[in-house]
Amino acid sequence: MSAELDMSQYIDLFLQEADEQLEILEQETLKLETDPSQDRMQVIFRAAHTLKGSSRAMGFSGFAELTHELENILDLLRQDRLELTTDAADGMLACIDALVQMKEAIAAGRPDTSIESGVLVQRLAAIASGQADSAPAPRTVAEPQADGQTGIDPSLWDALDAAAAESPVLRARFRLHSECVMKFVRAYMAISAIQEKGELLATWPSAEALEEEEFDRDFELVFQTKAGQDELSAKLSEISEIESFQVSPWSRPEPEAVSTPEPEAAKPAEPAGAAPDAAAAPRRADPARRADTGQTVRVDVARLDNLMNLVGELVIDRTRIAQIASDLAARGGGGNEDLQETVSHIARITFDLQDQIMKARMMPIETVFNRFPRVVRDLAQKLGKDVKLEMLGGETELDRSVIEVIGDPLLHILRNSIDHGLETPEERRAAGKSDQGLLLISARHQENHIVIEIRDDGRGIDPEKIKRKAVSQGLATEEQAARMTDKDVLQFIFGSGFSTATQVSEVSGRGVGMDIVRSNIQKLGGLIDLDSKVGEGTTTILRLPLTLAIIRGLLVRVEGRDYVLPLGSVVETMLLAADQIQRVKRREVVVIRGVTTPLLRLQSVFSDCGREDACSGDQAFIVVVGLADQRIGLVVDSLIGEQEVVIKSLSGFLGEVPGVSGATILGDGKVALIVDVGALVSREAV
Amino acid sequence: MDAAEQTQSLATEHQTVIFRLGSEHFGIEIFRVNEIIRLREITPIPGTDHHVKGLINLRGKTIPIVDLRLRFGLPEAEPTDTTRIVVVDTDHGDIGMVVDAVSEVRTLRSVDLEEAPILVQDRVTDYVWSLAKDADRIITLVDLDKALAA
Numbered sequence: 058m059s060a061e062l063d064m065s066q067y068i069d070l071f072l073q074e075a076d077e078q079l080e081i082l083e084q085e086t087l088k089l090e091t092d093p094s095q096d097r098m099q100v101i102f103r104a105a106h107t108l109k110g111s112s113r114a115m116g117f118s119g120f121a122e123l124t125h126e127l128e129n130i131l132d133l134l135r136q137d138r139l140e141l142t143t144d145a146a147d148g149m150l151a152c153i154d155a156l157v158q159m160k161e162a163i164a165a166g167r168p169d170t171s172i173e174s175g176v177l178v179q180r181l182a183a184i185a186s187g188q189a190d191s192a193p194a195p196r197t198v199a200e201p202q203a204d205g206q207t208g209i210d211p212s213l214w215d216a217l218d219a220a221a222a223e224s225p226v227l228r229a230r231f232r233l234h235s236e237c238v239m240k241f242v243r244a245y246m247a248i249s250a251i252q253e254k255g256e257l258l259a260t261w262p263s264a265e266a267l268e269e270e271e272f273d274r275d276f277e278l279v280f281q282t283k284a285g286q287d288e289l290s291a292k293l294s295e296i297s298e299i300e301s302f303q304v305s306p307w308s309r310p311e312p313e314a315v316s317t318p319e320p321e322a323a324k325p326a327e328p329a330g331a332a333p334d335a336a337a338a339p340r341r342a343d344p345a346r347r348a349d350t351g352q353t354v355r356v357d358v359a360r361l362d363n364l365m366n367l368v369g370e371l372v373i374d375r376t377r378i379a380q381i382a383s384d385l386a387a388r389g390g391g392g393n394e395d396l397q398e399t400v401s402h403i404a405r406i407t408f409d410l411q412d413q414i415m416k417a418r419m420m421p422i423e424t425v426f427n428r429f430p431r432v433v434r435d436l437a438q439k440l441g442k443d444v445k446l447e448m449l450g451g452e453t454e455l456d457r458s459v460i461e462v463i464g465d466p467l468l469h470i471l472r473n474s475i476d477h478g479l480e481t482p483e484e485r486r487a488a489g490k491s492d493q494g495l496l497l498i499s500a501r502h503q504e505n506h507i508v509i510e511i512r513d514d515g516r517g518i519d520p521e522k523i524k525r526k527a528v529s530q531g532l533a534t535e536e537q538a539a540r541m542t543d544k545d546v547l548q549f550i551f552g553s554g555f556s557t558a559t560q561v562s563e564v565s566g567r568g569v570g571m572d573i574v575r576s577n578i579q580k581l582g583g584l585i586d587l588d589s590k591v592g593e594g595t596t597t598i599l600r601l602p603l604t605l606a607i608i609r610g611l612l613v614r615v616e617g618r619d620y621v622l623p624l625g626s627v628v629e630t631m632l633l634a635a636d637q638i639q640r641v642k643r644r645e646v647v648v649i650r651g652v653t654t655p656l657l658r659l660q661s662v663f664s665d666c667g668r669e670d671a672c673s674g675d676q677a678f679i680v681v682v683g684l685a686d687q688r689i690g691l692v693v694d695s696l697i698g699e700q701e702v703v704i705k706s707l708s709g710f711l712g713e714v715p716g717v718s719g720a721t722i723l724g725d726g727k728v729a730l731i732v733d734v735g736a737l738v739s740r741e742a743v
Numbered sequence: 744m745d746a747a748e749q750t751q752s753l754a755t756e757h758q759t760v761i762f763r764l765g766s767e768h769f770g771i772e773i774f775r776v777n778e779i780i781r782l783r784e785i786t787p788i789p790g791t792d793h794h795v796k797g798l799i800n801l802r803g804k805t806i807p808i809v810d811l812r813l814r815f816g817l818p819e820a821e822p823t824d825t826t827r828i829v830v831v832d833t834d835h836g837d838i839g840m841v842v843d844a845v846s847e848v849r850t851l852r853s854v855d856l857e858e859a860p861i862l863v864q865d866r867v868t869d870y871v872w873s874l875a876k877d878a879d880r881i882i883t884l885v886d887l888d889k890a891l892a893a
Binding site: 367663664709710717721728730 | 784789791795797799802803804805835836838891
């Protein structure tokens with residue numbers, strides 16, 4: 058059918074909007090259980106309503122039907138005619154899940170009706186009919202009306218019908234932008250546009266209410282006109298701050314409070330309303346504005362990455378120009394002050410540009426946190442636990458490269474806390490704690506890092522239990538275990554195949570987990586640490602770099618080539634006399650403040666001539682690097698200095714390269730390798 | 744590419760970039776070639792295959808460089824004035840191939856192509872897609888995806 062072709066350009070838009078609205082739906086529905094405020098109810102209702110409208114306009118009947126049922130429940134809830142039971146909340150969440158599935162089906166090019174929803178529709182209908190009073194409640198004037206219904210005072214309906222009998226009466230529904238500041242001015246402009254072409258018969262809300270701005274974002278005008286609908290739409294679409302409008306013939310609302318999909322289905326190619334011209338399209342293409350997020354623009358992350366690359370080139374060229382300018386100055390002597398000035402100006406601007414683009418790539422960690430309430434709720438319910446989730450510092454920003462990869466490790470830690478850490482209400486009562494377990498997740502900046510803490514007030518980790526387990530799994534002898542400190546014992550949790558859960562549950566206990574979590578965190582250049590007290594709870598602390606795109610690095614030279622050591626893992630640098638290097642069991646070591654530290658010659662890692670430890674010269678530069686408590690000393694030819702470097706991942710063509718975590722381009726345009734310090738330390742440390 | 748498609752593509756004309764390694768001529772389809780640049784400083788990567796020369800900076804991107812002589816089992820050669828890097832598009836992103844010289848772009852017609860004889864389809868030469876006769880020389884058409892498999 059031809060409509061399908063017309064729709065295709067709107068599908069992306071629809072999916073994007075659906076993404077946003079579904080997330081709002083889920084987040085707010087979850088919060089509704091603890092805080093059923095009227096405001097929150099309105100937010101949810103609006104999201105459901107928006108989804109219903111757009112899915113219907115797109116002809117996704119299954120999606121529209123489900124949102125309609127959801128909207129019914131929400132409508133009853135906000136009028137206090139239905140109580141929010143756990144059952145109702147479950148139903149709503151199940152509905153949201155199904156909607157997400159449908160959205161994914163649509164994205165994959167399958168029809169939304171391929172997701173079975175009949176049972177769910179019935180379930181929702183049953184929840185809705187659980188309310189006692191089924192008579193329509195009087196609406197407050199300022200509330201947005203259900204789709205397709207008019208808000209015009211019923212006492213005027215007869216008069217409008219009579220007018221319609223003589224010549225066609227049209228109804229225009231407007232929605233203003235959420236941040237529209239002069240609502241009446243916009244409404245007045247719409248009114249005068251209509252009066253220019255015809256006669257205004259009625260308004261909703263009343264003219265006085267419009268003037269006093271006693272309405273939310275929607276208003277309605279009913280009028281007669283001799284102008285064509287296209288002409289009128291073009292006129293109306295010129296008014297700014299109107300998010301959308303729709304012109305349709307006046308018809309008395311049906312007695313049942315359910316709108317008919319037919320009028321919209323008849324013209325599915327116009328989801329933005331009746332305006333078919335290009336001027337109306339940009340309004341539609343701006344769904345972000347609805348989310349009250351202020352002045353924002355969506356940008357494809359690939360574009361930001363490209364920008365970052367371009368800035369990287371600029372930085373390199375800047376260095377070159379500076380070099381050329383100073384060469385000229387040395388040769389020509391004077392006369393090029395302007396050039397010098399311009400060069401330093403360019404340098405400053407480039408620096409600012411880099412800084413701004415880095416900032417543009419930052420996202421609040423909230424985007425990750427938002428997944429958690431649902432997971433925690435479902436899991437706690439499944440395990441029969443009462444868990445209160447608190448999240449702090451969601452506004453803490455970090456680079457999207459980090460955001461993308463920390464979600465799963467965090468989720469894993471949360472699951473562990475709920476499954477192993479927190480007790481059931483009975484157990485908690487017996488231990489003299491409140492029934493409800495507390496799960497606190499917080500994020501904050503600390504120097505150039507972000508620190509994320511996940512704390513529970515559960516039973517804690519019993520070091521004795523871990524020791525026994527470690528011994529029984531052959532990870533340590535009894536004797537070794539007895540000598541270990543509690544802190545050391547906790548490290549077993551990060552060992553592969555280690556699980557203390559006596560039963561393997563669906564949630565955890567398979568012993569794949571914390572080791573993977575740790576290796577993932579380390580790959581990001583982060584650290585993970587555990588702290589636990591029996592009976593009081595466990596805290597997991599993650600320390601992550603703010604960005605994976607740019608790091609501060611220490612530039613070192615080995616055999617004429619420059620390498621980058623991430624500054625985060627550099628402990629100290631020192632110049633040693635050759636005779637301070639000792640040999641223990643065929644390995645070079647150095648004693649630093651009483652601690653024997655193994656040495657590794659970087660050239661033995663990065664040249665083909667194998668392990669070479671003939672000490673050249675009588676001095677050696679040592680860079681002590683560390684991972685957790687382990688330290689090794691890297692022997693290099695010389696130290697160049699500190700520098701911010703843009704990390705380029707190695708091509709997939711190269712696969713994993715031992716000892717190298719990436720590459721970067723230096724100021725002189727040369728490529729330098731970034732040393733995978735973590736891997737070298739774990740390989741060399743004793 | 745199944746047999747039918749293969750026949751189809753053979754029936755058309757192939758815009759081919761011809762390059763030289765020693766005295767042998769090779770060709771790759773032009774749509775795979777992003778650009779041809781002069782040899783520049785290559786940063787070696789330890790622990791990679793012998794034929795992987797390292798990384799170069801191509802306008803702010805780092806791309807891996809393969810010495811096609813070594814990949815094809817030919818002896819290593821010192822770079823000359825004509826040595827070039829042919830940057831090609833692969834599933835792993837851009838990859839640069841060092842060749843002795845890039846000579847021209849030729850239009851090869853399907854009738855000029857013939858199946859690679861079984862003889863040359865051994866392990867080292869599994870990159871041969873087909874052979875083309877052009878005037879009095881033979882051009883080996885390279886299967887890039889095989890030649891540059893990770």
